[in-house]
Amino acid sequence: MGDWFQTIVDVQATPQEAETLAADVRSWLISSGIVSAEPTHCVLGADVGHPPGPRAETAVDPSGWSVPWHDGLAITVGRTVFDAGQGDPMAVTCPHCSTTTHLADERFELKYEVWEPFREVVRGWDEGDDIVIACPACTQPVEPTSWRWTDDYFVLAYLGFTFWNWPPLRPQFVDDLARHLADHRTVLLEGKL
Ligand SMILES: [Zn+2]
Incomplete structure (x- = not known):
């Protein structure tokens, strides 16, 4: 079984504001218990990420998943090609x-x-x-x-939040996260490696 990811991409953040927005969302996710503050080796494609917090289950629909899970959140700041990982662009x-x-x-x-x-x-x-x-x-x-x-095969942007091997994120959670991105338009990418 491969690894799967869900990435919430802010498609409107400018390079100048991406860092600040990332910090705002990180603080909110930590204070609401969705992720833990202490970075660990819990993500792919980055050195460290934030592992699930004590209230991580409130962000997901865990039905059909074995919980708790252990992989975490990677925050990507800077010019990035976000993609769904498999196949070809159609x-x-x-x-x-x-x-x-x-x-x-x-x-x-x-x-x-x-x-x-x-x-x-x-x-x-x-x-x-x-x-x-x-x-x-x-x-x-x-x-x-x-x-x-x-199918949002590619999203070219400056800010993304990738949840590795989390159960499906609740739409309400995705909306809440977008609100902390100054109500920017977001795209939810899902893919497998
Ligand atoms: Zn045209």
Whole structure:
């Protein structure tokens, strides 16, 4: 059995405010007992994270899960490609004309000539470059963070909260967390490694 994660991504946080917002949410999660203050080796993809706190169960729907669980929360600050971990991106939608460009064929294999410029956008974000390409349909330039990936396959952003191997997060909890992000729009990514 692999590891699974749920990541709440703040898609509106600027690089300037990401650190402060991360600290605010961390304080709230600790004071409400969702996670513990003392960082431990409880997450993947980062050195340390916050293990579940005494009231962690209030954040999740534990039915069907063996509780307690032990893995924790990793907070990511800074330019990041958040993704769902498996498979290929299927399609991407332009924020200007709402046209969806299909990146894969009917056998779910990537069409490389279509995918290539979008691959550059994602790679660029990972490496610190803002690569602006034109929408294939309306030809207007699109900022890297503005593309809407089908099933939120990618989210290019500056702040994310990844819960490793937690039971499904309650929608109410996700809303509460977003409220501590200045009511920013958030995306919940779920995936397996
Ligand atoms: Zn367009």
